[in-house]
Amino acid sequence: MIRALFLTGLLVLPGMAVAQILLTPEEIQQTLSHGPWPPQLPPDASNRASGRPDAVALGRAMFSAPVLSANGQMACASCHDPGQHFTDGLPRAEGATRLDRNTPSLFNLPLHRWFGWAGDSDNLWAQSLLPILNADEMAQTPEGLKSTLQASPLAEPFETVFGPLNRQTPTAVLVNTGKALAAYQETLITGRTAFDRFRDALQAGDLARAGRYPAAAQRGLKTFLGRGRCNVCHSGPAFTNGEFHDAGLSYFITETRVDSGRHGGLAALLRSPFTLDSAHSDDPRRSGAWAVRRVRRTHADFGTFRVPGLRGAAHTAPYMHNGSLPDLAAVVRHYNGIDPERLHTDGEAILAPIGLSEEDIADLVFFLETLSNAR
Amino acid sequence: MIRRTVVLLCLAAPPGAMACDPDPAALPLTPEQSGAPQAFLRPDPLRLSEPFGMELLVCDAGPVSRVEVDAHMPAHQHGMNYVPRVRVQADGQYIVSDMVFHMPGHWRVTVAVHGATATHHYAADLYAE
Numbered sequence: 001m002i003r004a005l006f007l008t009g010l011l012v013l014p015g016m017a018v019a020q021i022l023l024t025p026e027e028i029q030q031t032l033s034h035g036p037w038p039p040q041l042p043p044d045a046s047n048r049a050s051g052r053p054d055a056v057a058l059g060r061a062m063f064s065a066p067v068l069s070a071n072g073q074m075a076c077a078s079c080h081d082p083g084q085h086f087t088d089g090l091p092r093a094e095g096a097t098r099l100d101r102n103t104p105s106l107f108n109l110p111l112h113r114w115f116g117w118a119g120d121s122d123n124l125w126a127q128s129l130l131p132i133l134n135a136d137e138m139a140q141t142p143e144g145l146k147s148t149l150q151a152s153p154l155a156e157p158f159e160t161v162f163g164p165l166n167r168q169t170p171t172a173v174l175v176n177t178g179k180a181l182a183a184y185q186e187t188l189i190t191g192r193t194a195f196d197r198f199r200d201a202l203q204a205g206d207l208a209r210a211g212r213y214p215a216a217a218q219r220g221l222k223t224f225l226g227r228g229r230c231n232v233c234h235s236g237p238a239f240t241n242g243e244f245h246d247a248g249l250s251y252f253i254t255e256t257r258v259d260s261g262r263h264g265g266l267a268a269l270l271r272s273p274f275t276l277d278s279a280h281s282d283d284p285r286r287s288g289a290w291a292v293r294r295v296r297r298t299h300a301d302f303g304t305f306r307v308p309g310l311r312g313a314a315h316t317a318p319y320m321h322n323g324s325l326p327d328l329a330a331v332v333r334h335y336n337g338i339d340p341e342r343l344h345t346d347g348e349a350i351l352a353p354i355g356l357s358e359e360d361i362a363d364l365v366f367f368l369e370t371l372s373n374a375r
Numbered sequence: 376m377i378r379r380t381v382v383l384l385c386l387a388a389p390p391g392a393m394a395c396d397p398d399p400a401a402l403p404l405t406p407e408q409s410g411a412p413q414a415f416l417r418p419d420p421l422r423l424s425e426p427f428g429m430e431l432l433v434c435d436a437g438p439v440s441r442v443e444v445d446a447h448m449p450a451h452q453h454g455m456n457y458v459p460r461v462r463v464q465a466d467g468q469y470i471v472s473d474m475v476f477h478m479p480g481h482w483r484v485t486v487a488v489h490g491a492t493a494t495h496h497y498a499a500d501l502y503a504e
Binding site for chain 1: 423424426450451453454456457458459460472473477478479480504
């Protein structure tokens, strides 16, 4: 009702105020769907450590602790560098060897249904275990992790949160480590941006305040919502629908290896002992488990990757699952001139060359930057 | 290829005719063939990318062995990423859950009602914003 009144009001306001808002009523309504921000998020019912300050502090300490890795030299923060928006700035991550994918940022994870580029996990604590166990990353074992923790300064805060280590199986220690790391990562939410102030001013009907949003950003937003149709996948307050799509990039990691994307992610998910449908979940209602129970597998999953959120994206170059595009302008140019021949023949049918001019591209990049910057 | 098949078994669906008394807000389903029993859909409020449910009412269908429900985006050549669940609520009444429209736009819901002697196919158009 408020929205309807506002839209009506917009149409009859004096020309000077209206002139500062370049969006149509329909575009304003679409814009409102990208907020409010930050979201109000309840604790994760599957993680009894979620929201506990002592668990958050433990997770923060663990995140930067090389002691979690088998050789004592790699921490989560080695790739997810807090100083670089929890990425590493590299096209593809460097573990014990060069890994296959770009290091994703860790902001806004509580809004996800699936985790990682291929959705190997349906919850954050399970996803946090994967690099710990991966032979090319931290190469740890549950037994090794337990003995390492028992001998480390982390033992005391760990036991404060989860109880005596010597009464926990190695698998329980592993899962609890993931839950502490998740409790910390849940706190990583991007701040309010210039876009949020614009969006909230539109909702409040404060056109004078909304009009402070630069015209170039408004033009870029119109392209985002209109010709670009970016919001079809980059929807909602986090600017992602959380699902998996073919972005028209090469499937090849090397000349002889391909990245199967969601196809492999689903296989990993369905053989994982750590899903929301498992006994490791602390939620007796298994309230989030419907997704892993009902997720559909199709051959079109091959080579699809999770749609990344766009908040903070200006700080996380390079882009795409393989880090092949160096900056936001390159991403826009990729979609602007996308080669339909590289898309699944039976996959998403909405990607096609857009025909944006250089000015259009600059405006769209300007808009995207306002999702990352407070000013 | 447009995916039209989702199989959701309702083997325990009770037989029998029922009076057709749909909720006034229910959406009539369009049958593919003439002579099909009337059917209605009442979706819960849609939230993009979030699971939602629907009530399905099939009038005077006789014995029903199975009901299938799915949805796809005709313009996008893809369906839902989740297999919806169908449960019998009462004679001719079904509860559909775990529907997720993960993109805004036009979705076509398809319903197949398998009776003793015939299968009736229906469609309805929904729009996600």
